[in-house]
Amino acid sequence: MNNPWNKVIYKIWAPVYDKLFNSGSFLQARKEIFQELPFEKGQKILFVGVGTGADLELIPHASLDITAIDFSPDMLEKAKSKFKNARIEFLEMDAQNMTFPDHSFDVVVASLILSVVPDAEKCFQEMERVLKQDGSLIVFDKFAPKDRKLTVGKRVIRPFVQLLGTDIGLSFEKLYEKYNKSLKIMQDKPVMMNGMYRKILMKKEV
Numbered sequence: 505m506n507n508p509w510n511k512v513i514y515k516i517w518a519p520v521y522d523k524l525f526n527s528g529s530f531l532q533a534r535k536e537i538f539q540e541l542p543f544e545k546g547q548k549i550l551f552v553g554v555g556t557g558a559d560l561e562l563i564p565h566a567s568l569d570i571t572a573i574d575f576s577p578d579m580l581e582k583a584k585s586k587f588k589n590a591r592i593e594f595l596e597m598d599a600q601n602m603t604f605p606d607h608s609f610d611v612v613v614a615s616l617i618l619s620v621v622p623d624a625e626k627c628f629q630e631m632e633r634v635l636k637q638d639g640s641l642i643v644f645d646k647f648a649p650k651d652r653k654l655t656v657g658k659r660v661i662r663p664f665v666q667l668l669g670t671d672i673g674l675s676f677e678k679l680y681e682k683y684n685k686s687l688k689i690m691q692d693k694p695v696m697m698n699g700m701y702r703k704i705l706m707k708k709e710v
Contacts, residue, residue, distance in 0.1 A: 522582075525616070526558040533695045534615075537644050537703045538562040547610035552599045552631060553617030557583030565590055571609070573597040575621075600626040607636045615644045619674050628679045632687060632708070641687060641706040644695065647676040676704065685709070 526534070538559055543549065545567050551559060554572035556579055570592045574580045577596055584594050597603065600623050612631045621627045635641055680687070691705040 522556050522558060526556070526561075529696050533644070533701060534559060534562055536695065537615075537642075541611075541613070541642060543568055543611065548608065549611045549613065550604075550609040550634065552612060552614045552627070553620070554583050554594070555579045555616070557586045559613065559615050560587060560590075560592065565592060571595065573599065573602070575599065600630060602630045602634055604634045606633055607639075608634045609639060610636055611640045611642065613642045615642075616646075618643065618645045618676075618679070619647070624674055624679060625682075628683070632683055635708050637708055637710045639708045641708065643676075643704040643706070644701070645676075646674070646697070646701050648673050649699070650677060676702070 539562070541563070543563060547569065549568055549570045551570065551572040554560065554574050555576075557572070560570070560572065560583070565587070572583065572592055573595045574583070575596070575598050580594055580596055587594075599617060599621055612635050614627075614631055618624045618627055631641060680689075686709055687706040688709055689704065690707050691703065693703045695701045695703050
């Protein structure tokens, strides 16, 4: 995966994304995750890779200070069209190289983004950087099984799936190991597809 290719892929995905990933089991998973999130009025909240804004529809966005970024202009336009009168700030930005100062946000939400960016480690590093001390980082994504290798079948198809703009072999544990002193895992919960998709809530240590 690379950034120019991702723009092409998500230009294709944009018209059908909500039908695939904001319905059925995905919608139920999103509802479960975002109904439980620790949002409070006055907090500065960042949605990384906001896509078509599917997650924003499930939270009380009118009372929150939200910034939402995405690298795909086509996905971002879909999101903007849903929230024309909202106070949400939408920005076209690379999640691997954010322009925000350090410690800018109280809550960072990463929904189905780590598995689609070309460099998940750089994206994770950036999210940790812009998160305030004692802030919350919420991740909803698909990851490789803990302490187990990918099956032969998944290893074979992984490169082809990556051409579609996502990775089925990303290890959260490898991403996290560099940040286990600055980020404390508060919850790691299987959400769907036998635990392939997980909700992981972290707190940035003071």
